[in-house]
Amino acid sequence: MTVKSLSVFDEYDNDFLYCEAIIKKHSKNFHTAFSQLPKAVKEEDPDEAIWRALTLSFQQFDLQFQPFFDLLVGQKQDLDFQQPTSEKELSDYSYYVAGSVGLMLLPILSQAAAAIQEPAIKLGEAMQRTNILRDIGEDLRMGRIYLPQTVLAQFNLSREALASGNQNQQFIEMWEHEAQLAETLYQESFVMMPQIDEDCREALLAAALIYREILTVIRKNNYQVFAEKTAVPKQRKIQLLFTAKKMLRQERWEG
Known part of the structure; x- marks a missing residue:
């Protein structure tokens, strides 16, 4: 896993915690497994917190729109x-x-x-x-x-x-x-x-x-x-x- 800037994720920590709470509530199997990811990977992705997290993910990873x-x-x-x-x-x-x-x-x-x-x-x-x-x-x-x-x-x-x-x-x-x-x-x-x-x-x-x-x-x-x-x-x-x-x-x- 390679990110352009690991530190920027700390600035949006609350946004990613909010997204993680949604995953934990609605997809327990995914949360159990993907909680094992390194911090900058597991903290990803409808309110402003989700859009901020998604925007940062596009900035840091080579995500595709399609x-x-x-x-x-x-x-x-x-x-x-x-x-x-x-x-x-x-x-x-x-x-x-x-x-x-x-x-x-x-x-x-x-x-x-x-x-x-x-x-x-x-x-x-x-x-x-x-x-x-x-x-x-x-x-x-x-x-x-x-x-x-x-x-x-x-x-x-x-x-x-x-x-x-x-x-x-x-x-x-x-x-x-x-x-x-x-x-x-x-x-x-x-x-x-x-x-x-x-x-x-x-x-x-x-x-x-x-x-x-x-x-x-x-x-x-x-x-x-x-x-x-x-x-x-x-x-x-x-x-x-x-x-x-x-x-x-x-x-x-x-x-």
């Missing part, structure tokens, strides 16, 4: 929600709401950002697909289904069957089909780790491992995704932080 615009496209898609018809549509949506975030962060995490955009996008998509598989029940209560129409048809699942909250064999097979796609994306994203700046690798890898663990917890809970939102236990998050350290020491990217 991913920020792409995220706005994703937010518009959420406002005008339409169930994806195909895996391709779900992948496109996942890029706009999550892969774009990976590209936002990449210049902060790596001096080789231009060379590893594809795996960064894959990590964002993997995390978004994990969100979708975790939040099926919550999304249904809001009248939304993010699972593609073609996939539901492939496993003979109607909207009504899904809304019934029945974790039958058809549902489990459909869920596993989607989970395996997400897990493949996680694994393919790990190829970028050697090109992530050394002082950022552990935090990024831990974030990926903790998020991927949501899928494992859902399996242990017998695919219960219709009631309370699944969470990775705190003790398990700590274990995964140590797993990330071990993988980095051994330069092993399959965990």
Whole structure:
């Protein structure tokens, strides 16, 4: 991680603390992992504090505008929600709401950002697909289904069957089909780790491992995704932080 001037972050300390509080409240998994970043990296990004922090981040890192615009496209898609018809549509949506975030962060995490955009996008998509598989029940209560129409048809699942909250064999097979796609994306994203700046690798890898663990917890809970939102236990998050350290020491990217 290289910044133009480390000291300027101290001048905006309260702004970044405010941003960190938002992340801690709304994304506990990200906060657990990215709190391991060095100070000038973890203190980043709607009020004036957020805009000041974002402005400074653009001044200190080689951030690109396009991913920020792409995220706005994703937010518009959420406002005008339409169930994806195909895996391709779900992948496109996942890029706009999550892969774009990976590209936002990449210049902060790596001096080789231009060379590893594809795996960064894959990590964002993997995390978004994990969100979708975790939040099926919550999304249904809001009248939304993010699972593609073609996939539901492939496993003979109607909207009504899904809304019934029945974790039958058809549902489990459909869920596993989607989970395996997400897990493949996680694994393919790990190829970028050697090109992530050394002082950022552990935090990024831990974030990926903790998020991927949501899928494992859902399996242990017998695919219960219709009631309370699944969470990775705190003790398990700590274990995964140590797993990330071990993988980095051994330069092993399959965990």
